[in-house]
Amino acid sequence: MTPNPTIFTPLLIISLGIFAWGCWRRLSLVALGQAENRFDNIGARIGEMLKYAFGQKRVLAKPFGLNHFVIFWSFIILLVSNTEFLLHGVFPSISLAHLPDGIYFPLLLVIDIVSLLALVAVVIAMVRRIIAPPYPEARTIEAFFILALIATLMMANFGINGARISHMPVIYLAVAHTYMPVSSFVAGLIAPSAGALVFGVSWWAHAAALLLFMCYLPHSKHMHILTAIPNCFFRRLEKPNTQPREEFVSGNTFGVAQADRFTWKDLLDSMACTECGRCQKVCPANITGKPLNPRAVVHDIKVNLLENGALLKQGATPVTPLIGDGGEGSVAEEVIWGCTTCGACMEACPVFIEQMPKIVKMRRHLVENEARFPEELLNLFENMEGRSNPWGIAPSERTKWCAQMEVKPFDKNTTEYLLYVGCAGSFDSRSKHVSVALAQLLDKAGVSWGILGKDEKCCGDSLRRLGNEYVFDRMAKENVRIFTERGVKKVITQCPHCFSTLKNDYKQYGLELEVIHHSEFLRNLVQDGRLKLEGTSAELGATVFHDSCYLGRHNDVYDAPREVIELATGTAPAEMERNRNNAFCCGAGGGRMWMEEHTGERINLTRVREALEEKPDTICVSCPYCLTMFEDGLKDVKADSVKVRDVAEVLAEAALR
């Protein structure tokens, strides 16, 4: 049972071979993906990698994150002792003991303590997985197997060192007790006669666990040990709040219906997933019982790639369709249409996987190549293309909201700000009141502003998120042309969807605008003393604020709307349980506004109930879609005594009396 290089060396070589083959198999599949530049800004990338991969910043954001942190850092530190173990197994003369004592002894202490911490963390992880797993499917044999392997490694390590200590000449014992306290404790449990046996068994157990781990790693979800760090390095440095452009020339393919049409980074994402389930636990579709589960989407892409890899490498047609029946390795259409593009999954993912853009890419295939989509969308698409608004209302009605007031057209020589009213603000009977309130506030503060009137076009947000990139592309170009011709530089929007599209999506078309959401603009006006308040809007009673995904999570504007409410009412709004970057979607983003919701509970009802927990008199929003979703939801739960107000309306109550 003693260590034997003649047996160990071939085993190590075989294991290294299996490890290398596994890594090659998976990473060569990643290389099948389309080109995408993630090599810019290397300095920032290194910083992100240190912060999120080595610093585990996002991992630590959840209760069991600390446990993972311990396992992660133990792994890194124990790389030293494990490398020594492997080398020593082949060349018995190699040993850390050759290091100077000043390094060797502290190193022993670190290894001893860290091994114990890792053992404890692994046991905690096992217990958690048994009694309260992150999600039910997380109780996989694979997960327990890996945890058991790590536990074996740690225990075998104590076995080896314990046996060594139990045989040490007495003069060394004091040093051993100081620098290997845990192993010394184990040594005390070993009968002197059993020392050699314990050493041999532990050594081979350690060898077996280590080699098995090495062989198994690249074939399991623990591949993330190798891929998560580069994945943080290659993350999208800006927020993933837009989708990439497509080029519309004959012969191009559109969207993704085959794994190798994703970019290499998309494919690396699929290999980097830790299956922690954090994304699914914040996904509004998943929570309300829809079949969409962002973790499963990422997993299915990986399985699909593995199943079709050999064929794709030869350029042959894959056997398992990427968009299909929803079995493992294929994503069902209902899954693809369920996404509200709220971005909660991406905000939660500890390794920065970008789930939402992958879903939009598959939508693009369905819309652009197949013309297959939920039937409600046909009208939307035609209305957008024909009349540049979702309802198909005549563009000449765009200015009806301001029929009762004098509003100037935007003129670059005399007007500072363009008020981009947006389709909801122009046509939706409820949102028109928000437009009026905002316009009156701007006038009162003496802001120089104007509108495009009948020439204003839809920004195209819903189309882009729904995968109708072709029509979005035309609308974006049209808007960019109008903005450029009219000399628009600064834009105020009252809709976070217009806000994000003008600000982030149009950048891809070379249009750099200064876009400001009305909540920020109004807050600034009051704080700068340009907008005087005449009283408070205290009659709105107790308020609670709901974050719009496209203002908050996608653009990091969290404080401005809250501050407007506080300035106007004198009290900060109450917070719902899920708020700010953890807020729960109203259900209308990603074009879901225009679709039926057939499966599970309605997302807006879930959110309305959460708001009602705070016993508000008024629910405050900063988005016309949220406004609709809340008003509809309140009617459905028969709580229509609760009002819904946009922040502009809240402020108008205090400023326009």
Next chain:
Amino acid sequence: MLVVACIKQVPDTTQVQIDPVTNTLVREGIPFIVNPYDTHALEEALRLKDRFGCKVAVLSMGPPNAEATLRKALALGVDMAILLSDRVFGGADTLATSNVLSAAIRKLNSEVDEVGLVLCGKQTIDGDTAQVGPGIATRLAYQQLTLVDRIDNLDVGGKRIRVSRKLEGRHEIVEAPLPAMLTVVRELNRPRYPRVPMRLAAADAQVEVWNNQVLKLDEQSIGLKGSPTWVSKIFSPERVKGEILGDGYADPEGTAALLIDKLLAKDMLPL
């Protein structure tokens, strides 16, 4: 068998205004669309193509810019698109229009393939006459099946068709031999959405233009000269402006009560 769909480019009438001075349609800046009823005729032709492998030709008579309408049809998958455009076709009423369209269909019948069906929308949203389809059937001596909301059966080999006609308060199932001209209503189908690769191909595709040198029609039977009817005046009936009752947003219930009182006062609410 060749299926011919006739489509027309019309101004988006919801956006059309009438010039009060000249009493003509103000067409400037008004976008054009495919006449909505015609989109259903086109869709049905494409479905017949999918089911029976018929060839589909689409015809449109109009000014040169009506080519855009034909490109939309190409993007949806028709095999050929022909624009009937010539100055001498201009100013046509329904009779003169049906003369031109019939001549084109005859030409397709002799040069491309035997025409089995001609599909038209039940009417256009700008002229609203519903006469051109029946006019074509008459000129060509085809069976005439109007207001079709369902094709029950098409026997391509036996050259027969059975359709359902949507009439006021009832449906009529009619069977007829081919060739036949059908005018269709919206309930017939849901038009498809174009796929991007087809849109891109349509942008490069050839739209054939046939003028009167191709059709060689007697100038007395086409255009203004061939039109026994002409529009002498278009006007919008004067609308007496109503009144805005209350404030429905601030006080929905009170406003509804105002309305009810008003209707009661005018004896318009049977109680």
